[in-house]
Amino acid sequence: MAKATLATACAGACGRIRPEAALRPAVARLAAALEEQAAASRGIAWRSLGSMSGALAAALALTFCFKALLLLASGGLAWASLAAIVSGFANASVLVYGGGLLAALLIEASVTGWQASSARRLLVAPSDSARGDLFFVFLALSGGAAAATTLLSAGLVDAVVAWSDAASARGPLSGQSAWLAAPLLYFGMTFFNYWNHRLLHTRWLWPLHAVHHSAQDFTICNAARVSPTEIGIVTLSQALPAALLGASADAILIASLVASFEILWTHSRLPGLAWLERIGLSSPRAHVIHHAREARYHNRNFGDLVLLWDQLFGTYLDSRQARGEIPLGVDGLGSGYDCRRPVRDYLQTHWAWMCSLRRLLRAPAG
Ligand SMILES: [Zn+2]
Numbered sequence: 225m226a227k228a229t230l231a232t233a234c235a236g237a238c239g240r241i242r243p244e245a246a247l248r249p250a251v252a253r254l255a256a257a258l259e260e261q262a263a264a265s266r267g268i269a270w271r272s273l274g275s276m277s278g279a280l281a282a283a284l285a286l287t288f289c290f291k292a293l294l295l296l297a298s299g300g301l302a303w304a305s306l307a308a309i310v311s312g313f314a315n316a317s318v319l320v321y322g323g324g325l326l327a328a329l330l331i332e333a334s335v336t337g338w339q340a341s342s343a344r345r346l347l348v349a350p351s352d353s354a355r356g357d358l359f360f361v362f363l364a365l366s367g368g369a370a371a372a373t374t375l376l377s378a379g380l381v382d383a384v385v386a387w388s389d390a391a392s393a394r395g396p397l398s399g400q401s402a403w404l405a406a407p408l409l410y411f412g413m414t415f416f417n418y419w420n421h422r423l424l425h426t427r428w429l430w431p432l433h434a435v436h437h438s439a440q441d442f443t444i445c446n447a448a449r450v451s452p453t454e455i456g457i458v459t460l461s462q463a464l465p466a467a468l469l470g471a472s473a474d475a476i477l478i479a480s481l482v483a484s485f486e487i488l489w490t491h492s493r494l495p496g497l498a499w500l501e502r503i504g505l506s507s508p509r510a511h512v513i514h515h516a517r518e519a520r521y522h523n524r525n526f527g528d529l530v531l532l533w534d535q536l537f538g539t540y541l542d543s544r545q546a547r548g549e550i551p552l553g554v555d556g557l558g559s560g561y562d563c564r565r566p567v568r569d570y571l572q573t574h575w576a577w578m579c580s581l582r583r584l585l586r587a588p589a590g
């Protein structure tokens with residue numbers, strides 16, 4: 225009787241509560257919210273892809289106009305010349321750079337997820353720092369950065385590169401296969417890049433490099449945030465090993481492409497790669513340490529793709545020793561760069577360096 229009463233009571237209670245009926249609206253609300261979220265994410269992703277493609281197309285169009293104007297200024301725009309620009313334009317390094325950058329952004333976003341990606345930081349409500357990065361990317365894509373380097377060095381950088389190309393044809397690696405010569409040449413370049421980066425951190429050259437460190441938000445496009453004079457110094461440090469070791473044009477092209485890739489790699493937000501440091505390679509986190517605002521992290525991890533030279537010369541800091549969020553930016557000398565005014569920052573780099581040099585030369589010794 226008690227059992228029957230219990231069963232009856234239970235049936236009655238269950239009948240009144242009807243859990244599936246109570247849950248149904250909640251499940252429906254959750255499903256609707258998820259659907260809404262997914263639609264919003266898809267919308268953001270498509271809009272961002274559209275913005276990136278639009279920005280790239282605009283930069284390419286501007287490059288085209290820029291080259292056409294140069295041609296016009298140098299003696300008239302004939303149809304044959306226009307055809308020459310179009311064919312040269314199709315092979316231009318700007319396409320390699322733009323395509324590589326777009327691919328790097330997409331690969332990074334597919335690993336980190338949209339929320340943590342550089343693409344989101346650059347395109348959805350970008351910070352002043354990220355907006356500045358986009359301006360530097362535009363300079364690189366439009367050819368403006370290369371033109372400024374030529375102008376400021378009075379053609380010296382281009383002349384040294386031309387000499388290096390000629391000298392490399394007679395060097396010890398010139399007769400070797402490009403696939404054998406390129407890794408050796410690249411290894412030589414990492415050594416020169418390490419020392420050139422250390423020099424850029426001395427008080428004699430720091431104002432030229434501080435603009436790179438002025439970024440407060442870490443994105444792949446930080447890689448483009450460089451002064452024209454630093455571009456010249458880095459170009460020379462790559463031309464020297466090419467001239468000394470000697471290598472075919474193909475080997476130089478392969479080594480240069482890897483060197484272009486490395487800087488995108490180190491400024492990416494890819495996580496969990498600290499184990500690479502144990503075999504002498506760099507990780508993005510190791511480069512975050514290099515960009516740290518705090519003095520205890522300064523002058524560490526100069527290498528981009530290779531940390532071997534840091535490990536040999538005592539400037540290496542294991543990225544696992546630096547936990548949590550690391551504030552980025554510059555204090556003291558070099559803090560005059562303001563991420564809210566990237567055009568002014570870009571224009572003042574060379575001038576700031578000259579002023580700093582003058583002060584150093586006038587300062588009493590000791
Ligand atoms: Zn640096």
Ligand SMILES: [Zn+2]
Pocket residue numbers: 436446491511515
């Ligand atoms: Zn950097």
